[in-house]
Amino acid sequence: MRQAAWTHHQVHQRVHGVMTAAMRADAHAIEAALGREDRLDPYSRRFAVEARRLVLACTAALTCVMATHRPGDDSRGREICRGCGTPDCRTLQGVSDVLAAYAVRPVAVDRAEAWRRADAHFAAGGRPVPLVVEEFPEGFLVRRALDGGDDVSPVLVVDRETGALSRWPSMPFDILVREYGHYRKGK
Structure with a gap:
């Protein structure tokens, strides 16, 4: 950079x-x-x-x-x-x-905050839905516990540093973590 x-x-x-x-x-x-x-x-x-x-x-x-x-x-x-x-x-x-x-440091997003952001995203003013939150070093992978199957990007990644949300297609956890790492690095 x-x-x-x-x-x-x-x-x-x-x-x-x-x-x-x-x-x-x-x-x-x-x-x-x-x-x-x-x-x-x-x-x-x-x-x-x-x-x-x-x-x-x-x-x-x-x-x-x-x-x-x-x-x-x-x-x-x-x-x-x-x-x-x-x-x-x-x-x-x-x-x-x-x-x-003044020792101001970025506040990392924790699991509870990731869940809160994902809940607001998936509910979108409607009824809350049960969520599954999985943690990895760069963030949190969140998906609906009961997936309807019609969403082309059913997985939400909440960035640990920034709290930014990004939608991803369903794929194995390890692959998604690797791809998100590439995405963050701009590759």
Whole structure:
């Protein structure tokens, strides 16, 4: 992966991880956990209650920055940042340095989150369906427990790093894992 693409990828993973963590948090549970006791000063309490919303707003803003400062090629085919026109994007490098300094790491998708995403996908506003979730190093393979047989791509893969969903035709587990590895590497 070339430098601008690598930097963009690193920032994207970290911002997505923070956004995912905030989305998983339950604002009502946080407020309930704080209770009515006055163990926190009013400013700290207000911050704790609003932290989820603030984090989501900040990660949405960073996503806008990443949409502008993304890798591309100049007229000679050299990789550059599309936002600033340079080979090394100082904007994304600065964001990456700040996130690294505060130890922000991508949040890996766990089995429960993979099931939740697959359930939302397969149910699609309808009734939930029983699912089978199988784990492999790069993600989770999910299929309906009771497959109707008319779906040409009945298998869903949930990427462990990004949470991205992709549909696949039914094939043996080992082959699908190998093919997904090729897909992730762009081969």
